[in-house]
Amino acid sequence: MPVPKRKRSRARRDSRFANKGMKVQSITGCLNCKAPIATHQACKGCGFYKGVKVLRTKDDRLVDRAHVRQAKMANQAEKNPSAVNND
Ligand SMILES: [Zn+2]
Known part of the structure; x- marks a missing residue:
């Protein structure tokens, strides 16, 4: 009758059951x-x-940032109209 040459280590034995709980x-x-x-x-x-x-997504943050940027630009144009409109 064939018999294993060496004892299996605990790690080797237990690794067999490592994925048992996976679904x-x-x-x-x-x-x-x-x-x-x-x-x-x-x-x-x-x-x-x-x-x-x-959740606030990346797109939501992009929209918020665009609004802030527009408000900033409007504020700058209000303060210094000659620097912005050179048409
Ligand atoms: Zn969705």
């Missing part, structure tokens, strides 16, 4: 933008969860 992640579609997302998590693309906006 395939369930994926669903975002209700707002239809992008594939993990269940029970907010969509990272549009920031919506169950039809409610819960």
Whole structure:
């Protein structure tokens, strides 16, 4: 009868069960933008969860920054109109 030459180390033996608890992640579609997302998590693309906006996304920040920039430009033009409009 064949017998193993050496004892298997604890690490080698236990690594066999390392992936036993792993499960395939369930994926669903975002209700707002239809992008594939993990269940029970907010969509990272549009920031919506169950039809409610819960995250500030990169696009939101871009829009906010554009508004701030426009306000700044308007303020500068108000203070010094000759420097901005040279038409
Ligand atoms: Zn989405």
